[in-house]
Amino acid sequence: MTDRNDVLFEHARDVIPGGVNSPVRAYGSVGGTPRFLASARGAYVTDAAGREYVDLVASWGPALLGHAHPEVVGAVQEAASHGLSFGAPTEGEVELADLIAGRVRAGGLRPVEQVRLVSTGTEATMTAIRLARGVTGRDLLVKFDGNYHGHSDGLLAAAGSGVATLALPGTAGVPAAVAAQTLVAPYGDLDAVRQVFAARGGEIAAVIVEAAPANMGVVRPAPGYNAALAQIAHEAGALLILDEVLTGFRVHPAGYWGLQVEAGEAFEPDIITFGKVVGGGMPLAALGGKRSVMDRLAPVGPVYQAGTLSGNPLSVAAGIATLRLATPEVYAAVDAAASTVADALSAALSAEGVVHAVPRAGNLFGLAFLPEAPADYATAKTQEAFRYTPFFHALLDAGVSLPPSVFEAWFLTAAHDEEAIGRIVEALPAAARAAAAA
Ligand code: PMP
Numbered sequence: 103m104t105d106r107n108d109v110l111f112e113h114a115r116d117v118i119p120g121g122v123n124s125p126v127r128a129y130g131s132v133g134g135t136p137r138f139l140a141s142a143r144g145a146y147v148t149d150a151a152g153r154e155y156v157d158l159v160a161s162w163g164p165a166l167l168g169h170a171h172p173e174v175v176g177a178v179q180e181a182a183s184h185g186l187s188f189g190a191p192t193e194g195e196v197e198l199a200d201l202i203a204g205r206v207r208a209g210g211l212r213p214v215e216q217v218r219l220v221s222t223g224t225e226a227t228m229t230a231i232r233l234a235r236g237v238t239g240r241d242l243l244v245k246f247d248g249n250y251h252g253h254s255d256g257l258l259a260a261a262g263s264g265v266a267t268l269a270l271p272g273t274a275g276v277p278a279a280v281a282a283q284t285l286v287a288p289y290g291d292l293d294a295v296r297q298v299f300a301a302r303g304g305e306i307a308a309v310i311v312e313a314a315p316a317n318m319g320v321v322r323p324a325p326g327y328n329a330a331l332a333q334i335a336h337e338a339g340a341l342l343i344l345d346e347v348l349t350g351f352r353v354h355p356a357g358y359w360g361l362q363v364e365a366g367e368a369f370e371p372d373i374i375t376f377g378k379v380v381g382g383g384m385p386l387a388a389l390g391g392k393r394s395v396m397d398r399l400a401p402v403g404p405v406y407q408a409g410t411l412s413g414n415p416l417s418v419a420a421g422i423a424t425l426r427l428a429t430p431e432v433y434a435a436v437d438a439a440a441s442t443v444a445d446a447l448s449a450a451l452s453a454e455g456v457v458h459a460v461p462r463a464g465n466l467f468g469l470a471f472l473p474e475a476p477a478d479y480a481t482a483k484t485q486e487a488f489r490y491t492p493f494f495h496a497l498l499d500a501g502v503s504l505p506p507s508v509f510e511a512w513f514l515t516a517a518h519d520e521e522a523i524g525r526i527v528e529a530l531p532a533a534a535r536a537a538a539a540a
Contacts, residue, residue: 125264126264130264131491132490134495136506137150142161143170145517146169147169155501155503157169159503162348164382167428168516169517174382174420181194181415187414194419194422198422198425199388201426202214202376206390208359211368216397217388218399222377223375226375226388227257228254231243231343232405233391234373242302243308244285244287245286246311248318248478249261251312258272259284288478306338308342309331309341311345312348313359314353316348316466316510316511317348317510318476319461319468319482321463326367328367328369335372343374344373344375351379353433361464373390373391374391376390381424382424384417384419386413437465439514440467443527451534456534456538457486469512471508472486493536497533500529502525
């Protein structure tokens with residue numbers, strides 16, 4: 103055993119459960135030794151053995167500009183020179199809140215008037231749900247199967263991401279009484295939502311939905327779906343929580359919501375959650391909404407929420423720098439890179455006769471071994487997922503790092519230039535052959 107990744111993984115498994123600090127990193131569904139990364143720059147990551155890969159994980163979304171953008175790193179270094187954490191308000195937090203609220207506008211709508219900063223997407227959705235319960239005085243939450251909103255109690259029932267990969271129904275450690283507060287509806291089925299509301303409408307505080315699901319593979323919401331959810335919730339006095347932790351500021355300057363409103367699908371979510379890109383690779387997430395909802399949070403309102411590191415100055419500096427640099431040109435570059443890679447992926451698999459679809463929602467795309475892009479979780483799960491293992495490893499061996507699960511989106515960045523994309527395109531035919539032979 104000479105490979106540094108193997109040595110580290112063995113050691114890691116001794117001192118860290120499963121050797122990883124987040125389950126999907128363990129290569130559970132594709133097998134083999136996870137690459138321990140030592141550095142990342144632009145479109146590339148380098149592992150502990152010194153091998154370089156074109157990266158399509160982008161830290162699971164945050165690296166919109168590419169890894170370690172010099173201006174983002176510079177902003178963090180500058181902030182660090184003034185102190186790591188104060189536990190007091192800072193000027194930067196106000197600027198970041200302004201930037202977020204200022205961006206989330208479209209079609210004359212402005213759903214985010216106030217913002218609270220937290221450290222993870224999990225905290226953002228957890229707080230959004232508590233806030234919805236506090237505002238409505240109701241307990242129940244409606245979520246959709248295959249949608250992932252972080253790992254808080256009550257949100258892992260029928261969740262996607264690592265839970266889908268590991269095929270767990272939920273998780274141990276959540277009291278039945280807590281899980282019973284979550285009603286799970288099949289994604290994409292509005293009649294099912296109407297039935298849930300007909301039965302329990304008076305008890306439902308909120309519906310939570312991924313703006314475009316990307317944790318059961320990528321699923322593009324049917325036209326009008328999110329708007330209809332808003333309407334059903336509002337008619338019953340419930341709130342709509344739009345989870346843009348993954349999509350927010352990645353697919354469009356105003357998130358997937360902005361993309362939809364610009365496409366003529368206007369609707370108003372009550373709370374939007376952000377993460378990943380908004381923190382530019384540092385631990386930062388946010389929730390935002392109308393003043394009338396947001397000021398129910400402590401210290402103004404009765405809904406308690408807090409955090410020692412919330413609005414941490416280093417994270418805030420990374421977020422400000424990232425959002426300032428995320429210009430329309432950046433989105434155009436990421437969109438174009440996504441199209442090129444998605445087309446090459448499809449062409450390579452078609453050439454080998456592999457049944458597949460490349461589902462797409464804005465610049466997010468993924469791979470599904472199904473004849474058509476799935477519209478729901480039940481269909482996504484029927485795919486020939488076993489083909490992903492040899493496909494993934496063929497690309498990894500060729501120096502292209504994909505998410506280690508077929509149920510995850512592929513993330514392009516503005517740093518994926520011709521050279522980086524060329525390396526991916528070159529490696530795809532052999533990977534497609536491996537998928538065909540599986
Ligand atoms: N919501 C969505 C849609 C996500 O994709 C994720 C993470 N992938 C989360 C919430 C949780 O965010 P975090 O991992 O930062 O807690």
